[in-house]
Amino acid sequence: MTSLKTHIAIIPARAGSVRFPNKNRSEIAGETLLEITCRSIRASGYCKRIILSTDDPSLQHQGEQLEIEVHPRPADLATSDASSEAVLRHVIKHANLENEKIVLTQITSPLRTGDDIRATIEKAAHSPNGSAVSVTPWRVPPSPPYGSIDDSDILGECANEEWQKHAQLNARAWAVNGAVYVFSAANFLKTDKIYDPTSTLHVMENWRSIDIDYVSDLEIIKRLIPEKK
Numbered sequence: 001m002t003s004l005k006t007h008i009a010i011i012p013a014r015a016g017s018v019r020f021p022n023k024n025r026s027e028i029a030g031e032t033l034l035e036i037t038c039r040s041i042r043a044s045g046y047c048k049r050i051i052l053s054t055d056d057p058s059l060q061h062q063g064e065q066l067e068i069e070v071h072p073r074p075a076d077l078a079t080s081d082a083s084s085e086a087v088l089r090h091v092i093k094h095a096n097l098e099n100e101k102i103v104l105t106q107i108t109s110p111l112r113t114g115d116d117i118r119a120t121i122e123k124a125a126h127s128p129n130g131s132a133v134s135v136t137p138w139r140v141p142p143s144p145p146y147g148s149i150d151d152s153d154i155l156g157e158c159a160n161e162e163w164q165k166h167a168q169l170n171a172r173a174w175a176v177n178g179a180v181y182v183f184s185a186a187n188f189l190k191t192d193k194i195y196d197p198t199s200t201l202h203v204m205e206n207w208r209s210i211d212i213d214y215v216s217d218l219e220i221i222k223r224l225i226p227e228k229k
Contacts, residue, residue: 005048007121007182008100009041009066012087012108014078015056019214024107025058026218033212043114047103048122053091071095080101085192091118092185100185101130103195108212109179110221112204117180119201124182125158131187131199134180136209138173174201177209 013024015036026033034052041047050068054060055078058073063070071094077087084104091096103117116134124132148156155173180202188194212218 005046006101007046007048007103008097009047009094009103009105010048010088010091011037011050011105011107011108012042012084012091013054013056013059014073014082015054015059015082016078018080018220020212023212023218024054024056026212028110028199028218028222032062033107033110034059035066036067036109037065037105040112040117041105043102044103044117045114046118051095052090053087053171060225069095069110078128078205082216085188085194088188088194092189097185098135098189102133102181102188104181104183106178106211109177109209110212111208111210111224112179114159116204116208120180120182123200123202127200129187129196131181131183131195132200132202133182133195134177134209135174135198136177136204136206138176139211174203175209177204178211179204206218 010220011034011043014126015024017023017182024033028036038050041050051071052059052063053073054063055073055075060070062073071091074090077090078173088104092102103121105117112134120132120134124130130160145159146155148154176195183194207224210217210221212221
């Protein structure tokens with residue numbers, strides 16, 4: 001493993017969440033999501049700084065305890081409408097990261113490891129724009145979607161035509177799993193894109209690509225990670 005620290009890790013984690021309130025404060029096996037994320041970043045061996053962007057006082061305190069840099073997020077960038085790109089631009093500008101290589105890690109991907117971060121960083125070296133992203137094989141749903149706008153107690157109509165389009169995707173179809181993004185700050189500021197079609201890939205298994213978006217996602221991960229004794 002290399003000991004050369006060449007990248008800056010950014011962890012975006014706002015206080016609010018529409019589908020799962022306070023999800024970023026969740027704990028798994030006695031560790032907070034922020035602790036798990038920082039552990040994986042440090043284990044990669046590539047990151048010289050870790051910056052947390054948040055408006056949540058609880059997460060700010062956690063960040064201070066973990067001895068990482070805490071970047072207060074302004075209210076206009078802490079809404080559900082604020083884009084990840086806008087948050088990144090704010091952090092890059094205020095932390096003077098314009099010439100740095102960035103590793104963006106979502107706090108809600110606790111099954112990501114230091115090896116995943118390291119592998120994604122190393123894959124980025126083979127991309128024409130220095131970017132790489134973690135993905136998982138696209139899984140076509142086993143059934144087309146059904147539903148009724150007016151009645152949740154009935155099966156409703158089948159949206160088979162749209163499902164057939166997805167079913168035709170081949171074995172080279174990927175889903176960006178949100179675990180790791182690697183890119184050049186300079187290129188991002190020029191294009192406003194974290195990745196593009198030329199970005200290289202680090203492939204993670206489907207089960208390790210679970211992103212905590214609902215309470216049920218957290219419950220699944222808790223079953224995968226046993227409590228420490």
